[in-house]
Amino acid sequence: MLEIKDLHVKVAGKEILKGIDLSINAGEVHAVMGPNGSGKTTLAQVLAGRLTYEVTGGQARFEGKDLLALKPEDRAREGVFMAFQYPVEIPGVSNAYFLKAALNAIRKYRGQEEIDAMDFVTLVQDKAKLLGLDETFMKRGLNEGFSGGEKKKNEVFQMAVLEPKLCVLDETDSGLDIDALRVVANGINVMRSPNRAMLVVTHYQRLLDYVVPDFVHVLVDGKIVKSGDADLARNLEKHGYGWILEETPRPPQAARA
């Protein structure tokens, strides 16, 4: 579904990703872990199409299409969803209005009709129930005055309603208390399906206790230095990143950073 080859990305003139190779098939859940500043968020954002990230080499194909050539909104319409680490607030625009606009934009792109108002209400109720959320938050402004945990839950909720093919979750577990973490993890697990792929970017093992990945990749200094299964994540939790760094000789330009 997603094929990343030798991807190089610069941010503000500085190379952050230095040749990423990653292949994700439908039905798989991949976790990307790594220390601060290793490029995890950059990888997520560049897949979603953030303009401040400059692709300097390599490619990423989504279902055979050149993902990097698509506008951000077209990536979303093709079925790529990114759950943001820091979701924005838009006062005065209700969650319901926003989500409906997003859903209809995607449907229109796919040649479907706009969703009927009543069908939308039913859809929202069903998904809220599925995730164990109280749907009254739909009437509030988009993330307006939401706590960190509420914002993250809202990301997963949007994901459930929009039903993307590829879910990229950027540190969705950060800043969550244990109850919120369970809700978010449950949402992700509910979304797991043979037709859907997931790329879970995280700092900690604890999310992976609930969402058990098929593959774990360790990102260090802009490169995937080790890949494995769920055990790799557990080892990282126990021993930290140090042992991997020792195994991997650091490229000279990283010494300054």
Place this chain on the structure above:
Amino acid sequence: MVSKSVLQEQMAKQEYKYGFVSDLDEDIAPKGLNEDIVRLISRKKNEPEWFLEWRLRAYRHWLTMKEPKWSNVTYPPINYQDIIYYAAPKPKKPVNSLDDVDPEIRNLYAKLGIPLQEQERLAGVAVDAVLDSVSVATTFKDRLAELGIVFCSFSEAVHEHPELVRKYLGTVVPFNDNFFAGLNSAVFSDGSFAYVPPGVRCPMELSTYFRINAQDTGQFERTLIIADEGAYVSYLEGCTAPIRDTNQLHAAVVELIALDNAEIKYSTIQNWYPGDKNGKGGIYNFVTKRGKALGANSKVSWTQVETGSAITWKYPSCILQGDNSVGEFYSVALVNNYQQADTGTKMLHIGKNTRSTIISKGISAGYGRNTYRGRVQIHKGATNARNYSQCDSLLIGSTCAAFTFPDIQVQEPTAQMEHEASTSKIGEEQLFYCQARGITPEDATNMIVNGFCKQVFLKLPMEFAVEAQKLIGVSLNLEGTVG
């Protein structure tokens, strides 16, 4: 801006040049302003002597006044002698009903999306359409007349209801109030008049559509609305003008008077031509609007959506004279390209237990300059007066500007004042977030701006709210956006 000597010099020259104009029977007056032009306008309108006298007093006083310079806008000097002060479309016969209106004029309105007949039948809106200077057609008059409601053109009111006009004209905005109000008093050619008798609730929204058509024409309309004791009326005003390279002056005056227990709600959508994207052309919209909550428990409420005009200079205000009276001001002002707006309100609390609310939303894009200017005055004796003010600014891009000049004067220790202000910017992060959900940056901007304006749009009558939303998208060049 014109210094007085230059102005006088121009006048002298023009008076010489055009001389006596009484023989004119064209429908367009020569350029320039002098007493003869004032007389010409009055004669064209077949006005009674007392009315001409009032105009002449206004004109003579205006000559002594200076154009105000305190506003936060800049523009080249206006040559008041280079303006045509009267232009009337030529009706083939007197206008008695919609069917008599020139088909071309009706087509023009249709293009603007105000099909009079449609509105008459479907929307239940009584429209008094002002094309340039003559009121073209007043609909629904008969139905309103059954309730004793007078809704007609200003000139008609002068003839049919002189006692009301004499009693109230200039009582809220006297001709010596300010330079532009003085000019308007001297040369206004038409406008709307409404009177709602005691205890009557006007069953429909009264509406006027103004449009400036002829080139180099100043439009000086005047509106006077009186709600007698216990009456209620909601009035809608929409404005639009065709594209011209030159700047056109629009100096209107609106006076509202609410007697005991009466309420007037006045809504405006102002979409005058804003000039092109390089700032060429566009309307100078210098308008004086003021409502007097004269009676006890009366209410005056202003809602405005200002998206047009090259320059807007406008402060719809409330004089809260009656005890327990209420004043409201809800405003959205949007500037794009090189537009400038200096707008806001004045709330003058005179009566006891008077309350006022100000919600102002300013949006700046392109090279636009947007200023909120507000004054809240609690006079001595206005015990337990309360005011809540909120002014929010939204910036789009990095070349625009927003200013806020709130002025609060309190002479009464029992007053309660609240003031909140915020400035925000549509950021790359907000847009990217929307894009990552499949929404284009144009739609996202539209959505964010409309969310920002929501508090004010909710105050508009339904069909106006929809129009206002669309207008915001169009004004920000977000064509093709979803509604």
